[in-house]
Amino acid sequence: MPLPQPNYEELLHRNELVPAGICAADTWNLVYVNKALGHILDMPKGASEGSSLLSRLRRCGFDEVEESLQEPGSGELIAHHREGSLYIIRWKEAAGGLAAEDEIVRLVTMYRIPVDHITRVAELPWQELTVLLDSIHDGIWVIDADGITLRVNKAMERIAGLRAEEVIGKHVTEPMHKGRFETCVTLRALIEKRSVTMFDDYANGKRCLNTSTPIFDEKGNVWRVIASIRDMTELETLQRKLTDLEMETLAYKARLENLETEMDAGFVGHSAPMRRLRKEASKAARTEAITLILGETGTGKTLTAKAVHEMSRRSAQPFIAVNCGAIPMSLMESELFGYEKGAFTGAAKSGKPGMFELAHKGTLLLDEIGELPLPMQAKLLQVLDGHPFHRVGGTKPIVVDVRVIAATNKPLAKMVEAGQFREDLFYRLRVLTLEIPPLRERPDDIPVLAMHFLQETIKKNDLQKNLDPQVLNCFLAYRWPGNVRELRALVQSLATMSEEETITMQDLPEYMRAQSVQPQGSVSFRQPMREAVAELERNMIMAALAETGSTYKAAERLKVSQSTIVRKAQRYKIGLVEIAHL
The missing domain is CATH 3.40.50.300 (P-loop containing nucleotide triphosphate hydrolases)
Incomplete structure (x- = not known):
């Protein structure tokens, strides 16, 4: 089939100058092959017209591509050459003057990924490297110094809801432009030449923690950037399960205390x-x-x-x-x-x-x-x-x-x-x-009493209620001027007035929420300094626990280690309701 003549001479001339292989095929019979593709497919000059592109690809060791190429429309894949090189093959159906009536003409381009763009980790064989990366639970995304994606593992495909073929060989920002991610942490690590850790929200609703780390060559230039992506939505699910178990434990504890109460x-x-x-x-x-x-x-x-x-x-x-x-x-x-x-x-x-x-x-x-x-x-x-x-x-x-x-x-x-x-x-x-x-001097009893009064109320009124651990931590920080009577009245009120099954911080009266985050007590000059410091320290820890809901976050709030919070809470007999080790 002769090529249409108008305005194509300049196009054909340009095609001969590019390093990428380019061809046009009518039902996979070649009608045009540029110089670069002829070299890739080992075709003598002038011997291309009428040859089968699929046969030529098989002859050169590209057996894996035939099935994909025969699919209608356009596509892209990564293929191995028999010499060990990697090629990106893209194809699409021609539009406009190239396709005559009742004929399907496909334009195909092939270009080799340079050897320094191929992922090498400790000289591992390709299959072994793939197995290792795919065995990692966290997502792995590897780009080169130009921002081209070289590798994503199976976990990354699962987390991001994409296929490796969609991103390998493309610039790392393409998924972001397509709306899959909100930010591109990996590109930032490449540009800033430093490790970057940020949260990233994906279009599929997942919230992930991306830690991207650049790897430098012997000259100090960025050679690769490896991103480790952790699906935090799974951890949040575990956190919710932990909270549910925690409330269950408190309920059982209250029941045991009720039995102990009767005895x-x-x-x-x-x-x-x-x-x-x-x-x-x-x-x-x-x-x-x-x-x-x-x-x-x-x-x-x-x-x-x-x-x-x-x-x-x-x-x-x-x-x-x-x-x-x-x-x-x-x-x-x-x-x-x-x-x-x-x-x-x-x-x-x-x-x-x-x-x-x-x-x-x-x-x-x-x-x-x-x-x-x-x-x-x-x-x-x-x-x-x-x-x-x-x-x-x-x-x-x-x-x-x-x-x-x-x-x-x-x-x-x-x-x-x-x-x-x-x-x-x-x-x-x-x-x-x-x-x-007074109740403020025996904080360990506050959660037990609260759950005891809650069980009393729900049994009497046929309710289904539970207390959020943050509410119990707020109870721990409050001074309780009315002592047990005040606690009982408050729990009864919360249980009967709360519209949701779980009683949360929003259900508490404003005076309690405001006071729970304020340092409790006052220091007198007649008080020994050691006692005053201990009281202030205890109150700050209680306030931080009430505000954050966990020892881990309380430690961040007070700029100390989590072990310090736990140790001092034990020393000051602070009842810990929510302990998260995440």
């Missing part, structure tokens, strides 16, 4: 202060001595008193709790000691027994004992000393067998000095003293 008569917590309190309460339960329970508001004084009762020999008898601060002064005596019929206007016709009588053979808790008026303190002292008492308006002496436990959040010793509390009653009450530490 230990109501105590929740496994910190050293709570273990000590449990031991002291157990000793108090074995006696009949009056017991004074001290602790800030909301620490669980009533629960502790009830635990002492349930561990005592009186556990089958009544446990009566009376809040002295909630009873009007005018009714205090009648509530504690009862009244006879007609004792005062509005009194029940049959009279009424007081709390002491109701607690006969059992335990009476006088909560907020510091609120008891001085006149009542005198009468109480008489009863505690074993004297009988009378109901209001009555004359019959009454003797009861009652174990008395008193509780207060007020400094009774200072009240004695101020004349607000009887000194003799004070000493009578403190035969045995149980002091409950």
Whole structure:
């Protein structure tokens, strides 16, 4: 088939000057071959027309290309020459004047990849190098000094969603231009001649960490750039699984603590202060001595008193709790000691027994004992000393067998000095003293208590809820002025009001989120410097954990090693809820 003549003389002349092999084939029968391709295919001058391109390729050892070339349309592949050289072969169907009617003319170009563009690693054979690279889980992308892609492994194909044939022999920026990547980290390493590590977002939704490292020749010039690409989406999936397992572990831990709670008569917590309190309460339960329970508001004084009762020999008898601060002064005596019929206007016709009588053979808790008026303190002292008492308006002496436990959040010793509390009653009450530490001094109990209260709430309201570990870390950093009562109320509120199954930081009240990232506590000049430094260090670690959610990120935030965070957290008894080693 003669070539169309108009305007092609100059084109043919240029084709003879380029080093790349160029030919035109009608149904793979050659109609034109330039000088370079004739040399590649070992074809004498003038012997090309009418020859089969496929036959010539087979004769020169390009057996692997025949099947690909016969596919319709255009294409590109890398082929091995029998001499060991690598060639890039590209083909496409002709458009315009080259193709006559009812004929398919293909234009084919071949050019050799220079030997210094072929990947060589420790002189390994090609097949062995391929096996080694393809066995690596991370993606590997190798380019030469000109930015031409020489090699990508199987993992890279999987991560980027491409085939090696699509990128080998092409400039490394081509996939970026096609929208596969947002950035080209490998090219940056080539230009800047230094190792570069950056995150790269791929079009298939994957987020990868690309570390590109240049390799230099003996003259100090960049010879290759090797990029190692790690699929971080897989790690994020593992992180989510770890978080789920962590929350599962906390749930199991809470259930175990619930069982321990039932066995230990109501105590929740496994910190050293709570273990000590449990031991002291157990000793108090074995006696009949009056017991004074001290602790800030909301620490669980009533629960502790009830635990002492349930561990005592009186556990089958009544446990009566009376809040002295909630009873009007005018009714205090009648509530504690009862009244006879007609004792005062509005009194029940049959009279009424007081709390002491109701607690006969059992335990009476006088909560907020510091609120008891001085006149009542005198009468109480008489009863505690074993004297009988009378109901209001009555004359019959009454003797009861009652174990008395008193509780207060007020400094009774200072009240004695101020004349607000009887000194003799004070000493009578403190035969045995149980002091409950505030929640901020036993942070290890916070996650256990939170999960305990969460289980209580979801069981009562038939809910499915869990706590994000960052929420628990925020709990650890908070000061809890209302102690256990405040924690319980907050968990109940979060469980019932949160719309999602997992309670997150966004569900917390603003005051808690704001305070959780602030250094806690204050330093007094009367405080020893070593203690002040330790307190500040502890609070900074707690704040960093609450802000970041892991010891690894907390270490970054505070510019120290992760091992330092873990070691100091153990020293300061900081409960670690989320520990990520990534």
